[in-house]
Amino acid sequence: MTTRKRVAVLISGRGSNMTALIEAAKIPNYPAEIVGVLSNRSDAVGLETAAANSIPTAVRSHRDFPDRNAFDAALDDVLRGWNTEIVALAGFMRLLTPQFTERWLGRMINIHPALLPSFKGLHTHEQALAAGVHLHGCTVHFVTPGMDEGPAIMQAAVPVVQSDTPDTLAARVLKAEHRIYPRALAALADGRVSLVDGRVMLTPDSLNDEAFVWPKL
Numbered sequence: 537m538t539t540r541k542r543v544a545v546l547i548s549g550r551g552s553n554m555t556a557l558i559e560a561a562k563i564p565n566y567p568a569e570i571v572g573v574l575s576n577r578s579d580a581v582g583l584e585t586a587a588a589n590s591i592p593t594a595v596r597s598h599r600d601f602p603d604r605n606a607f608d609a610a611l612d613d614v615l616r617g618w619n620t621e622i623v624a625l626a627g628f629m630r631l632l633t634p635q636f637t638e639r640w641l642g643r644m645i646n647i648h649p650a651l652l653p654s655f656k657g658l659h660t661h662e663q664a665l666a667a668g669v670h671l672h673g674c675t676v677h678f679v680t681p682g683m684d685e686g687p688a689i690m691q692a693a694v695p696v697v698q699s700d701t702p703d704t705l706a707a708r709v710l711k712a713e714h715r716i717y718p719r720a721l722a723a724l725a726d727g728r729v730s731l732v733d734g735r736v737m738l739t740p741d742s743l744n745d746e747a748f749v750w751p752k753l
Protein backbone atom coordinates (compact mmCIF):
# COMPACT_ATOMS: atom_id res chain seq x y z
CA MET A 537 0.00 0.00 0.00
CA THR A 538 1.14 3.55 -0.64
CA THR A 539 1.90 5.76 2.33
CA ARG A 540 -1.01 6.70 4.52
CA LYS A 541 -2.08 10.32 4.72
CA ARG A 542 -1.19 12.07 7.96
CA VAL A 543 -4.37 13.30 9.63
CA ALA A 544 -4.73 15.64 12.60
CA VAL A 545 -8.06 15.77 14.41
CA LEU A 546 -9.31 18.95 16.10
CA ILE A 547 -11.72 18.53 19.00
CA SER A 548 -13.28 20.49 21.83
CA GLY A 549 -15.03 17.82 23.87
CA ARG A 550 -16.20 14.23 23.98
CA GLY A 551 -14.46 13.16 20.80
CA SER A 552 -16.69 10.28 19.72
CA ASN A 553 -16.17 11.11 16.04
CA MET A 554 -12.44 11.34 16.68
CA THR A 555 -12.66 7.87 18.23
CA ALA A 556 -14.46 6.58 15.14
CA LEU A 557 -11.57 7.89 13.01
CA ILE A 558 -8.96 6.38 15.33
CA GLU A 559 -10.70 3.00 15.20
CA ALA A 560 -11.01 3.13 11.41
CA ALA A 561 -7.32 3.94 11.09
CA LYS A 562 -6.53 0.67 12.88
CA ILE A 563 -8.03 -1.27 9.97
CA PRO A 564 -5.33 -2.65 7.68
CA ASN A 565 -5.16 -0.70 4.41
CA TYR A 566 -7.09 2.28 5.77
CA PRO A 567 -5.49 5.11 3.79
CA ALA A 568 -4.99 7.53 6.69
CA GLU A 569 -3.28 7.55 10.06
CA ILE A 570 -4.15 9.82 12.97
CA VAL A 571 -0.92 11.59 13.83
CA GLY A 572 -2.22 14.01 16.45
CA VAL A 573 -5.25 15.33 18.28
CA LEU A 574 -5.44 19.03 19.04
CA SER A 575 -7.96 20.64 21.38
CA ASN A 576 -8.73 24.21 22.40
CA ARG A 577 -9.85 22.86 25.78
CA SER A 578 -7.57 21.03 28.19
CA ASP A 579 -10.59 19.25 29.73
CA ALA A 580 -11.74 17.72 26.44
CA VAL A 581 -12.51 14.07 27.23
CA GLY A 582 -11.33 13.07 23.76
CA LEU A 583 -7.75 13.96 24.71
CA GLU A 584 -7.73 11.03 27.16
CA THR A 585 -9.02 8.67 24.48
CA ALA A 586 -6.33 9.84 22.09
CA ALA A 587 -3.60 9.43 24.69
CA ALA A 588 -4.91 5.95 25.56
CA ASN A 589 -4.38 5.13 21.88
CA SER A 590 -0.81 6.46 22.03
CA ILE A 591 -1.66 9.37 19.76
CA PRO A 592 0.16 12.66 20.43
CA THR A 593 -2.07 15.40 21.81
CA ALA A 594 -1.79 19.15 22.13
CA VAL A 595 -3.87 21.89 23.71
CA ARG A 596 -3.97 25.48 22.54
CA SER A 597 -6.54 27.53 24.41
CA HIS A 598 -8.08 30.37 22.46
CA ARG A 599 -8.11 32.30 25.75
CA ASP A 600 -4.31 32.50 25.69
CA PHE A 601 -4.20 34.45 22.43
CA PRO A 602 -5.08 38.09 21.73
CA ASP A 603 -7.16 37.41 18.62
CA ARG A 604 -8.32 34.74 16.19
CA ASN A 605 -5.35 35.22 13.89
CA ALA A 606 -2.87 34.54 16.67
CA PHE A 607 -4.85 31.52 17.85
CA ASP A 608 -5.11 30.06 14.37
CA ALA A 609 -1.39 30.64 13.80
CA ALA A 610 -0.72 28.62 16.94
CA LEU A 611 -2.96 25.83 15.66
CA ASP A 612 -1.14 25.91 12.36
CA ASP A 613 2.22 25.58 14.11
CA VAL A 614 1.06 22.43 15.87
CA LEU A 615 -0.33 20.96 12.66
CA ARG A 616 2.89 21.64 10.80
CA GLY A 617 4.87 20.10 13.64
CA TRP A 618 2.98 16.87 13.00
CA ASN A 619 3.55 17.15 9.23
CA THR A 620 -0.21 17.14 8.84
CA GLU A 621 -1.63 16.50 5.39
CA ILE A 622 -5.35 16.46 6.24
CA VAL A 623 -7.22 18.20 9.07
CA ALA A 624 -10.42 16.61 10.38
CA LEU A 625 -12.60 18.81 12.57
CA ALA A 626 -14.60 16.68 15.00
CA GLY A 627 -16.68 18.79 17.33
CA PHE A 628 -14.16 21.64 17.26
CA MET A 629 -16.14 24.56 18.63
CA ARG A 630 -14.14 27.54 17.36
CA LEU A 631 -14.68 29.47 14.16
CA LEU A 632 -11.57 29.50 12.03
CA THR A 633 -10.23 32.55 10.20
CA PRO A 634 -10.47 32.77 6.41
CA GLN A 635 -6.65 32.71 6.26
CA PHE A 636 -6.57 29.39 8.08
CA THR A 637 -9.36 27.85 6.03
CA GLU A 638 -7.73 29.05 2.80
CA ARG A 639 -4.43 27.52 3.83
CA TRP A 640 -6.08 24.14 4.37
CA LEU A 641 -8.66 24.42 1.58
CA GLY A 642 -9.36 21.03 0.08
CA ARG A 643 -7.44 19.36 2.89
CA MET A 644 -9.74 20.17 5.84
CA ILE A 645 -13.08 18.49 6.50
CA ASN A 646 -15.79 18.72 9.15
CA ILE A 647 -18.74 16.67 10.33
CA HIS A 648 -21.97 18.54 10.91
CA PRO A 649 -25.02 16.98 12.57
CA ALA A 650 -27.58 17.93 9.92
CA LEU A 651 -28.23 17.50 6.23
CA LEU A 652 -26.59 20.69 5.01
CA PRO A 653 -27.53 23.22 3.79
CA SER A 654 -30.39 22.74 6.27
CA PHE A 655 -29.81 23.55 9.91
CA LYS A 656 -26.44 25.22 10.12
CA GLY A 657 -24.90 26.27 13.41
CA LEU A 658 -25.78 24.87 16.82
CA HIS A 659 -28.78 22.94 18.18
CA THR A 660 -29.39 21.23 14.87
CA HIS A 661 -31.63 18.54 16.37
CA GLU A 662 -33.89 21.13 17.98
CA GLN A 663 -33.95 22.95 14.65
CA ALA A 664 -34.96 19.78 12.82
CA LEU A 665 -37.75 18.96 15.28
CA ALA A 666 -39.03 22.54 15.15
CA ALA A 667 -39.08 22.43 11.36
CA GLY A 668 -41.02 19.16 11.40
CA VAL A 669 -38.79 17.39 8.89
CA HIS A 670 -39.16 13.63 8.50
CA LEU A 671 -35.55 13.12 7.48
CA HIS A 672 -32.56 14.50 9.34
CA GLY A 673 -28.94 13.39 9.27
CA CYS A 674 -25.34 14.43 9.02
CA THR A 675 -22.88 15.80 6.50
CA VAL A 676 -19.14 15.55 6.02
CA HIS A 677 -18.04 18.61 4.10
CA PHE A 678 -14.96 20.52 3.02
CA VAL A 679 -14.32 23.50 5.27
CA THR A 680 -14.55 26.88 3.61
CA PRO A 681 -14.58 30.34 5.21
CA GLY A 682 -18.38 30.45 5.65
CA MET A 683 -19.60 28.48 8.66
CA ASP A 684 -21.07 25.09 7.65
CA GLU A 685 -21.06 26.23 4.03
CA GLY A 686 -18.44 24.03 2.39
CA PRO A 687 -19.49 21.51 -0.25
CA ALA A 688 -20.71 18.15 0.98
CA ILE A 689 -18.55 15.07 0.51
CA MET A 690 -20.89 12.51 2.06
CA GLN A 691 -24.25 12.58 3.81
CA ALA A 692 -26.39 10.11 5.72
CA ALA A 693 -30.09 10.49 6.39
CA VAL A 694 -31.91 9.19 9.44
CA PRO A 695 -35.66 9.15 10.06
CA VAL A 696 -37.29 11.48 12.55
CA VAL A 697 -39.98 9.69 14.57
CA GLN A 698 -42.94 11.19 16.38
CA SER A 699 -41.64 10.47 19.85
CA ASP A 700 -38.20 11.99 19.20
CA THR A 701 -36.64 14.44 21.59
CA PRO A 702 -33.47 16.33 20.68
CA ASP A 703 -31.53 13.71 22.62
CA THR A 704 -33.01 10.63 20.96
CA LEU A 705 -32.60 12.23 17.56
CA ALA A 706 -29.02 13.25 18.36
CA ALA A 707 -28.17 9.68 19.32
CA ARG A 708 -29.55 8.33 16.03
CA VAL A 709 -27.67 10.95 14.02
CA LEU A 710 -24.45 10.33 15.96
CA LYS A 711 -24.44 6.68 14.91
CA ALA A 712 -24.67 7.81 11.30
CA GLU A 713 -21.84 10.31 11.90
CA HIS A 714 -19.59 7.54 13.15
CA ARG A 715 -20.37 5.54 10.04
CA ILE A 716 -19.77 8.16 7.38
CA TYR A 717 -16.88 10.19 8.81
CA PRO A 718 -14.31 7.38 8.48
CA ARG A 719 -15.60 6.61 4.98
CA ALA A 720 -15.41 10.23 3.87
CA LEU A 721 -11.92 10.64 5.32
CA ALA A 722 -10.80 7.50 3.53
CA ALA A 723 -12.20 8.83 0.26
CA LEU A 724 -10.25 12.07 0.65
CA ALA A 725 -7.09 10.32 1.80
CA ASP A 726 -6.96 7.91 -1.11
CA GLY A 727 -7.87 10.54 -3.69
CA ARG A 728 -11.37 9.40 -4.63
CA VAL A 729 -12.73 12.81 -3.68
CA SER A 730 -11.24 16.27 -4.07
CA LEU A 731 -12.23 19.92 -4.12
CA VAL A 732 -11.93 21.49 -7.56
CA ASP A 733 -13.03 25.08 -8.21
CA GLY A 734 -15.24 24.98 -5.13
CA ARG A 735 -16.99 21.77 -6.11
CA VAL A 736 -16.61 18.23 -4.89
CA MET A 737 -15.18 15.97 -7.56
CA LEU A 738 -15.48 12.19 -7.38
CA THR A 739 -13.33 9.85 -9.40
CA PRO A 740 -15.33 7.67 -11.82
CA ASP A 741 -15.07 4.54 -9.67
CA SER A 742 -16.49 6.46 -6.70
CA LEU A 743 -19.67 7.10 -8.64
CA ASN A 744 -20.47 3.44 -8.14
CA ASP A 745 -19.81 3.64 -4.42
CA GLU A 746 -23.17 3.70 -2.70
CA ALA A 747 -21.59 5.44 0.27
CA PHE A 748 -21.67 8.63 -1.73
CA VAL A 749 -25.30 8.21 -2.55
CA TRP A 750 -27.15 6.64 0.31
CA PRO A 751 -25.07 5.22 3.16
CA LYS A 752 -26.93 2.35 4.80
CA LEU A 753 -28.42 3.03 8.22
Ligand code: GRF
Nearest residue numbers: 550551552553627647648649
Ligand atom coordinates in the same frame (compact mmCIF):
# COMPACT_ATOMS: atom_id res chain seq x y z
C1 GRF B 1 -21.00 15.94 16.66
O1 GRF B 1 -22.39 15.87 16.67
C2 GRF B 1 -20.52 16.64 15.43
O2 GRF B 1 -21.32 16.41 14.33
C3 GRF B 1 -20.57 18.09 15.83
O3 GRF B 1 -20.20 18.11 17.17
C4 GRF B 1 -20.48 16.85 17.76
C5 GRF B 1 -19.21 16.36 18.34
O4 GRF B 1 -19.37 15.15 19.03
N1 GRF B 1 -19.75 18.88 14.96
P1 GRF B 1 -18.10 14.30 19.37
O5 GRF B 1 -17.17 15.19 20.18
O6 GRF B 1 -17.49 13.82 18.10
O7 GRF B 1 -18.61 13.15 20.22
